[in-house]
Amino acid sequence: MDEEYQLHPPSYERTVRLFSRVRKVLGINIKLHGDPALLAQGEIFLFNHFARIETFLPHYLIYQETGAFCRCIATKTIFKGNEAFRKYLGRVGVIPNDHEELLPTLVAEIIRGRKVIIYPEGGMIKNRRVLNDKGKLSIYSRKTNAYRKHHAGAAVLANAVDSFKLAVRMAEKSGDWERIDSWVDMLGLKNRERLLFSAKRTTRIIPGNITFYPLNSGDNFLHKGAGLLKSELSQKAKEELIIETNLLLKNTDMDMRLGKPICLSACRPWWERKIMKYLARHLNTVEDFFTLKGLEKPWLEKIIRMYIRYSSEKVRDRYMEGIYKEATVNLSHLTSTILLNLLKKNINEIVAKKFYLLVYLSVKNIQQHPDVNLHRSLRNPQVYADLAIGNKKALKQLLDVACQKGLIKFHQGHLLLLDHLKETFEIDTIRIENTIQVYANEMAPVSGAVDAVNQAIKQYETITDIELAHYRYDDELRRYDWDHHYFNKSRFDNINKHETATESGRPVLDVPIDHRHNIGVVLVHGFLASPAEMKPLSDKLVAEGYPIYDVQLPGHGTSPVDLSERCWEDWLRALRRGYEILSAHVEKICLVGFSTGGALSLIFASEHPPKLAGAVIINPPVKFKNKSMIFVPLLHGISRLARWAPAFGGVMRYRVNNPEHARVNYRHIPVRALYELVRMNYVLMHQLKSIHCPCLLMQSTADPVVTADSSSILLDKLINTNVTYIEVESNRHGILYENIGNTHKRIIDYIKQLSSGIAKPVSQTNYKMEDQKWAS
CATH class of the missing domain: 3.40.50.1820 (Alpha/Beta hydrolase fold, catalytic domain)
Structure with a gap:
C-alpha cells in the first residue's frame, strides 16, 4: 500500500491517550458487553452506524483490551479538503472506501495481525430504519434515493482472508516453502512462523452493536456558539453538531455489545469447501483472490464469481441480523414503539395512567425474553417500577421532548397522540424533531422486544390486581x-x-x-x-x-x-x-x-x-x-465533611456492632x-x-x-x-x-x-x- 495510508503506531497511541483523557474529563459512559475474549479472537468487526463517534469507539476499546491496532474504512468525502487531517486519518488506520487496493490491503493487514472495523450500512442511518415495509433488512440510500440491501464487502473480505489462510496451510502441508516464503516477503512479515500462526487462526467475523441512550436533541453551547459567530451551517451540519455534541456532553450511555462470532470455515457445505480448495491451489497473490487471475478457464471464473457473490450475500445476511439483534433495548425504545403501535390501531387518546401501565407491562414482558439485551433502565426496578402506580418519572425526558416537538400532548389526565407524530421527517431533521420514530425504528429488528410490546397491548386493559x-x-x-x-x-x-x-x-x-x-x-x-x-x-x-x-x-x-x-x-x-x-x-x-x-x-x-x-x-x-x-447528628455532619475535607479524614463512617x-x-x-x-x-x-x-x-x-x-x-x-x-x-x-x-x-x-x-x-x-x- 502507498505510504500515505501506512498506519503509524505512535499517532494511533497518542489518539487513544487523548480520548482517554477526554473520556475522563467528560465522564463519557462507555460499557462493553459480551465476551471480552472476542476482541482478541475476532479479526473483522462490524457495527451499526448512527453517529460519528462510533467510528472511533471500537478502535479505542479493542486497543485498550488487546493492544491491537485497527484498520477502518471511511467514506472518501472526509479525505477531501484539509491536507493535514487527511494525513492524520491515514496514520491512525483509516482508508477511503474508493481506494483501488482496498480489499487486498485489508486482507494483508489481517494476516499481519491487525483488526479491521467495517460499518456495512455504508453511512450513518440517522432514522435507524433498517426494515422495509415487508419487514426485510433494507436501508435508505441518499445516493439512489431508494432502499437497498446492506453492503456485502465485509463478507467478500472474510471469504478472501479464509481462502488465503487455506492456501498457506495447504502449501505448508505439501512442503511448498518457496510459495510460503514469497508470501512472507510480500506481506513484510518477519518469518514463516508469523504467517503460519495467522493462517491457523479461525477467521471470525464479530457482529456488534453500539446503542446510545438517551438521545438528547436539545440545544447545546457549541451550536449556540456557532450561531453567535454567525456561522452559516447547513441543516445537516446543525443537526450533527447538536446530536454528536450531546452524545458527549449530556450523560449518554454508550453500550457496545459483541455478538456471536461467525466462523466461515465452520459453516461451509462440502461443495463450498471444494471451491475454496481450488482457489487456494491456483491463486498466488492477495490480489488474485479478488481478480481471480490465474484460473484456467473463463467459464470457471464466471461460476466462481457467482459462488463468491452467493456466499458473501449469505454471510452478509447473517452478520446484519447479528448486528441488529445485539441492540441494547431501553425504556425509550419500548415507549416509542407503543406510541406508534397505538397510532396504527387508530388509538389517538389514552388515559395517561393506563399508558404508563402499558409501558410497565412491556418491561415485565421483555424481561422474560433472555435473547433480548436489556439496558439498565429495564433491569433496575428503581428506574421503571413506579410506572405501575401511575408515576411517569422514568419517561419524563422522552415525553417532555415529545410534547415540546408537538408530537404528543397531555390534557386532563389523558395522553393525546397528535397528527405531527404521523408525519414523515427528513433524514437530517428526524433525530431532532422525532426521536420517538428513531427509537421505534431501532427496536424494530429485535423480535423479542416487539413481541413484548404486542403482548402488553393485549393485556393492559384486563390485567387483574393479583397479576x-x-x-x-x-x-x-x-x-x-x-x-x-x-x-x-x-x-x-x-x-x-x-x-x-x-x-x-x-x-x-x-x-x-x-x-x-x-x-x-x-x-x-x-x-x-x-x-x-x-x-x-x-x-x-x-x-x-x-x-x-x-x-x-x-x-x-x-x-x-x-x-x-x-x-x-x-x-x-x-x-x-x-x-x-x-x-x-x-x-x-x-x-x-x-x-x-x-x-x-x-x-x-x-x-x-x-x-x-x-x-x-x-x-x-x-x-x-x-x-x-x-451525638449522632453531629457525627453524621462530621462524617459528611470527611468525604471531601482531608483534615477530617480520621472520622469513621461506621461503628462496630456486636x-x-x-x-x-x-x-x-x-x-x-x-x-x-x-x-x-x-x-x-x-x-x-x-x-x-x-x-x-x-x-x-x-x-x-x-x-x-x-x-x-x-x-x-x-x-x-x-x-x-x-x-x-x-x-x-x-x-x-x-x-x-x-x-x-x-x-x-x-x-x-x-x-x-x-x-x-x-x-x-x-x-x-x-x-x-x-x-x-
Missing part, C-alpha cells in the same frame, strides 16, 4: 438482587469482609394456595437485620394459613455500604410497596414490625392505608440506652443510618396522634438496646386508638427472632382477633395492660 401484584413482587426481588450484586463488588471488601450475616435478605411473598383467612400480614424487620429476622414468625403464620409479605428495607441484607446511602423514607417506601402487593390477595392486613420496623409500621399506619386492620409493634426504638445517640444474631445482622453500623433513625423517630412522635387502627405493643423489661419506657412513651401519645400492651421479661432485644416469652403465639392470637373483628379502632385513649407477663 399486577406478582409483577411488582418480582420487581422487589430484582431490586434486592441488583443492590446485592452491586454492593458485593470487590471495592467494598474493606467493610464486607468483616460481615457475618449469611441468611438471605430477599423479600418474601407467601400466599398459601388454600389460605383460609381474610387477613394477611406484612412483616417489617429491624435495623441492621433483614427479612430473615422475621422468618421464624412468618413460617408459623404461613403454616396457619395466613398470607404474608416480609419486607426488605433498602440497604439491609446487602452491605453496610448500601445502608450508608439510604434514608428512612426509602425504608417507608419499601413498606408501602410490600403492603400494596399483599393487598391484592387479602381483605385486611395486619402490620407486624420489630424495633425500627415497628416505628416504620406506626408511621405508615398514620397514613390510614386501605385494608389496614391493626399493627403489632415489638420493642420500638423510641429511646435508646446508648446515650451517645444524642449483634445478638450474627447470621442476620450487620457488624458495622453506618453513622448515616443512625442519623436516619433519629430523623425517623422525630417524624414518628408527630404522627402517633393520627393512628386509629388497633395496636399491640410488646416490650422487653430489660431490653439492652431501647429503654423500657419506650412503649410507655408511645402509649401516652397513641390517644386515638385501642392499644394492648404486653411486657416480656427478658434482657434480650431480639425477642421476636428467638420467640422469647412465646411472642409468636401471642402475636398470632392477636391477628386472629383482628380477623374476627374483636379488636377495633377507637377514637379516644383506650389502652389496657395485659395482666400476664411472658417470662423469657
Whole structure:
C-alpha cells in the first residue's frame, strides 16, 4: 500500500491517550458487553452506524483490551479538503472506501495481525430504519434515493482472508516453502512462523452493536456558539453538531455489545469447501483472490464469481441480523414503539395512567425474553417500577421532548397522540424533531422486544390486581438482587469482609394456595437485620394459613455500604410497596414490625392505608440506652465533611456492632443510618396522634438496646386508638427472632382477633395492660 495510508503506531497511541483523557474529563459512559475474549479472537468487526463517534469507539476499546491496532474504512468525502487531517486519518488506520487496493490491503493487514472495523450500512442511518415495509433488512440510500440491501464487502473480505489462510496451510502441508516464503516477503512479515500462526487462526467475523441512550436533541453551547459567530451551517451540519455534541456532553450511555462470532470455515457445505480448495491451489497473490487471475478457464471464473457473490450475500445476511439483534433495548425504545403501535390501531387518546401501565407491562414482558439485551433502565426496578402506580418519572425526558416537538400532548389526565407524530421527517431533521420514530425504528429488528410490546397491548386493559401484584413482587426481588450484586463488588471488601450475616435478605411473598383467612400480614424487620429476622414468625403464620409479605428495607441484607446511602423514607417506601402487593390477595392486613420496623409500621399506619386492620409493634426504638445517640447528628455532619475535607479524614463512617444474631445482622453500623433513625423517630412522635387502627405493643423489661419506657412513651401519645400492651421479661432485644416469652403465639392470637373483628379502632385513649407477663 502507498505510504500515505501506512498506519503509524505512535499517532494511533497518542489518539487513544487523548480520548482517554477526554473520556475522563467528560465522564463519557462507555460499557462493553459480551465476551471480552472476542476482541482478541475476532479479526473483522462490524457495527451499526448512527453517529460519528462510533467510528472511533471500537478502535479505542479493542486497543485498550488487546493492544491491537485497527484498520477502518471511511467514506472518501472526509479525505477531501484539509491536507493535514487527511494525513492524520491515514496514520491512525483509516482508508477511503474508493481506494483501488482496498480489499487486498485489508486482507494483508489481517494476516499481519491487525483488526479491521467495517460499518456495512455504508453511512450513518440517522432514522435507524433498517426494515422495509415487508419487514426485510433494507436501508435508505441518499445516493439512489431508494432502499437497498446492506453492503456485502465485509463478507467478500472474510471469504478472501479464509481462502488465503487455506492456501498457506495447504502449501505448508505439501512442503511448498518457496510459495510460503514469497508470501512472507510480500506481506513484510518477519518469518514463516508469523504467517503460519495467522493462517491457523479461525477467521471470525464479530457482529456488534453500539446503542446510545438517551438521545438528547436539545440545544447545546457549541451550536449556540456557532450561531453567535454567525456561522452559516447547513441543516445537516446543525443537526450533527447538536446530536454528536450531546452524545458527549449530556450523560449518554454508550453500550457496545459483541455478538456471536461467525466462523466461515465452520459453516461451509462440502461443495463450498471444494471451491475454496481450488482457489487456494491456483491463486498466488492477495490480489488474485479478488481478480481471480490465474484460473484456467473463463467459464470457471464466471461460476466462481457467482459462488463468491452467493456466499458473501449469505454471510452478509447473517452478520446484519447479528448486528441488529445485539441492540441494547431501553425504556425509550419500548415507549416509542407503543406510541406508534397505538397510532396504527387508530388509538389517538389514552388515559395517561393506563399508558404508563402499558409501558410497565412491556418491561415485565421483555424481561422474560433472555435473547433480548436489556439496558439498565429495564433491569433496575428503581428506574421503571413506579410506572405501575401511575408515576411517569422514568419517561419524563422522552415525553417532555415529545410534547415540546408537538408530537404528543397531555390534557386532563389523558395522553393525546397528535397528527405531527404521523408525519414523515427528513433524514437530517428526524433525530431532532422525532426521536420517538428513531427509537421505534431501532427496536424494530429485535423480535423479542416487539413481541413484548404486542403482548402488553393485549393485556393492559384486563390485567387483574393479583397479576399486577406478582409483577411488582418480582420487581422487589430484582431490586434486592441488583443492590446485592452491586454492593458485593470487590471495592467494598474493606467493610464486607468483616460481615457475618449469611441468611438471605430477599423479600418474601407467601400466599398459601388454600389460605383460609381474610387477613394477611406484612412483616417489617429491624435495623441492621433483614427479612430473615422475621422468618421464624412468618413460617408459623404461613403454616396457619395466613398470607404474608416480609419486607426488605433498602440497604439491609446487602452491605453496610448500601445502608450508608439510604434514608428512612426509602425504608417507608419499601413498606408501602410490600403492603400494596399483599393487598391484592387479602381483605385486611395486619402490620407486624420489630424495633425500627415497628416505628416504620406506626408511621405508615398514620397514613390510614386501605385494608389496614391493626399493627403489632415489638420493642420500638423510641429511646435508646446508648446515650451517645444524642451525638449522632453531629457525627453524621462530621462524617459528611470527611468525604471531601482531608483534615477530617480520621472520622469513621461506621461503628462496630456486636449483634445478638450474627447470621442476620450487620457488624458495622453506618453513622448515616443512625442519623436516619433519629430523623425517623422525630417524624414518628408527630404522627402517633393520627393512628386509629388497633395496636399491640410488646416490650422487653430489660431490653439492652431501647429503654423500657419506650412503649410507655408511645402509649401516652397513641390517644386515638385501642392499644394492648404486653411486657416480656427478658434482657434480650431480639425477642421476636428467638420467640422469647412465646411472642409468636401471642402475636398470632392477636391477628386472629383482628380477623374476627374483636379488636377495633377507637377514637379516644383506650389502652389496657395485659395482666400476664411472658417470662423469657
